[in-house]
Amino acid sequence: MNGFNRIALTALLALIVLTGQAAAIDAITSISLYSDHNPVEASDSTAGARLTVIATDASGNSQAIIPPYSENLTPSFQITPINGSARMWSNEIYGQRAGQVIVTALLSGFSSSITLTVTGTIPNYISLTSSSKTVLAGEGLQLNATVYDSFGNSVDTTVSWTTTLGSINSTGYFLSNSAGSAGITVRAGEATATYNLTVTERELDHLAFGSPLFTARAGQYYTFVAQAFDEYGNNVPTPALRYSVRQESGYADFTTTGILVGRKTGTVTFQAQAESDANLYATVLVTIIPDRPSKLEITTRNSKYKLYEGSGLSLTAEGTDQYGNPIGAISAQWSTSDSNVATITSDGVLHATNRGTVIVTATYDVATTSRSFTVLPSNSYYALVPPGTLDKPRPIYAPAVNVTAPSTFVANAFNTTNATAAAATVLGASGSTGLFSAQNAAWLGALLILIAVAIAISYGYGKEQAIQENPPPAPARPPTWKPTDGNNA
Incomplete structure (x- = not known):
């Protein structure tokens, strides 16, 4: 509105000048009233608007009537309040009480009126209100600020809030978790107002740590802080506490100020208890894990x-x-x-x-x-296999025995042609009668052959089983001797 009125009035005056109608006019037949501002800001020292009267004669010639007025062209002005107020000086209007006023110009028996709106714009003082001046810790309270100018007009402007306790947001909502006195200040331009609130304590209901479970590395120091709450979960002042540790599968040391250091891996329960009430306590299960390897x-x-x-x-x-x-x-x-x-x-x-x-x-x-x-060193180990037991001789690995050649006795025992002579030689028989007689030598030789074969089979089978259960590494070089059909190679 201000810009529009100003532009319209300026355009009208320019039109009058350009058309040559700014000269003296004949008898006035009508007048029109214009304001360069609407709404009008309330102020005692600064004009909120300036008024211009346009006079028109019968020929349609127009003339702007502005100060300094001539003797025969001096308009007068009247202000009629609707719900606001203002005052005039010359052609200037000063807003007072916010609202609307009717301004009327009178000239040569003619009149013209306009309606102006008066607004408050310069903050002069602030009114602070709330539903209570006492609030419980942890509960919020809404404060309301109304800004007025020097005429008592409410001013629509932004205010800022500060508090000495708790917090307050841009809309005036106050909150404090601690008890005490809160000094609240609100500002709008040069205007300020203060407000005092009393924050009262809630009753202590329970204690709690930040988490019921915690993992601590052995040798590291950890500080545990138990907090106090009311029944709604709001923080209240923490009472004097006594700390203790219940050693379970682990072990830890602690101090009276709530510092814990683990020593042995496992779990311990750390407890904080109110000195004034044994039923008020909090616990945390601490799992101690090993420190880095040393x-x-x-x-x-x-x-x-x-x-x-x-x-x-x-x-x-x-x-x-x-x-x-x-x-x-x-x-x-x-x-x-x-x-x-x-x-x-x-x-x-x-x-x-x-x-x-x-x-x-x-x-x-x-x-x-x-x-x-x-x-x-990696070696190959061999044992003899009696003829006919397998299709062909095979090596048997045995780490505990290193056989490099068969014994003369076993080799001869495999030769059935010389069995009798071998038996006689071993037994030392030379007579022809008795147990060692020539007649019995053949039987004894055969018996010894059977015994030798049984021993060889048993020994070879046992070694083979042992090697299968715990085989040695593959030989690094081939053996220098291999058995062939029970005879020396």
């Missing part, structure tokens, strides 16, 4: 630390922390002292290449350990 140990599945050329052995690095808590298998970095004797993979598989002794080292972070391993 000691390593190299182990094997069967606790064996010897292996043969060409074989492999899977190793594991197991760790413990500074308190001796087992950590289990560790993804360590592996190395050997002599790659010509043995090498090791990144996942701990040791491969023996040549006989000798090698040191294996496992490292994780700052922890390291070593162990010595012996690589034994």
Whole structure:
């Protein structure tokens, strides 16, 4: 409205000048009243609007009647309040009470009227109200601020809020979880107002930690804070507390200020109890896990630390922390002292290449350990199989026995042609009568052959079973002797 009135009045005056109608006019036949602002801002010192009277004669000539007025062309103005008020000085209007007024111009017996709206714009003072001046901690309270100018007109403007306790948002909603006195201030331009609220405590209902479960690393210090709440879950001041630990499968130390440090892996229950009421307490179940490894140990599945050329052995690095808590298998970095004797993979598989002794080292972070391993030579072992038992002789591997050639007795025993002579030689018989006579020598020889065959079969079968259960590594070189049909090669 302000811009429109100003533009319309300016255009009208320009039209009068351009058409040459700004000269003196004849007898006035009508007048029109214009304002350069509407609405009009209320103010005692600054004009809210300026009025212009346009006089027109019978020929249609127009003239703007503005100060300084001539003696015969001086209009007068009247203000009629509707629900507002204003005052005039010359052709200037000063708004007072917000609302509407009718302004009438009188000139040469003619009149013209316009309606102006008076608004309050300059904050002068603020009124603060609320439903109560006392509020419980944790409950909110809405405050209302109304801004007025110097004439008592309400001013539609933005206000800002601050408080010395709790918080208050841009709409005046106050909230405090703590008891005390809250000083609230509201501002609008140069106008300010203050308001005091009393925040009262709620009754303590229960204690609680942030979580009922917690995981703590052994050797690390943790501070536990128990909070106090009312029945609605609002925070209330925490009373004096007494702390304790119930050792369960784990172990931990603690202080009277609620600091806990785990020592042994497992679980403990940490408790905070109100000194004034044993029924007010909070607990948290703490699971203690191992700290980082400070000691390593190299182990094997069967606790064996010897292996043969060409074989492999899977190793594991197991760790413990500074308190001796087992950590289990560790993804360590592996190395050997002599790659010509043995090498090791990144996942701990040791491969023996040549006989000798090698040191294996496992490292994780700052922890390291070593162990010595012996690589034994890989040999082939053989035993005799009696003729006819198998289609052909076959080697039988037995790590505990190294047979390089058959015994003379067993070899001769396989020769049935010389069986009698062999038996006689062994028994030392030379007579022709009695147990060792020539007549009985053949029978004794046959008996000894049967016994030898039974022993050989039993021995060979037992060795073969043992080798099948625990076979040695493949031979590194071929044997220098092989049995053939029970005879010496």
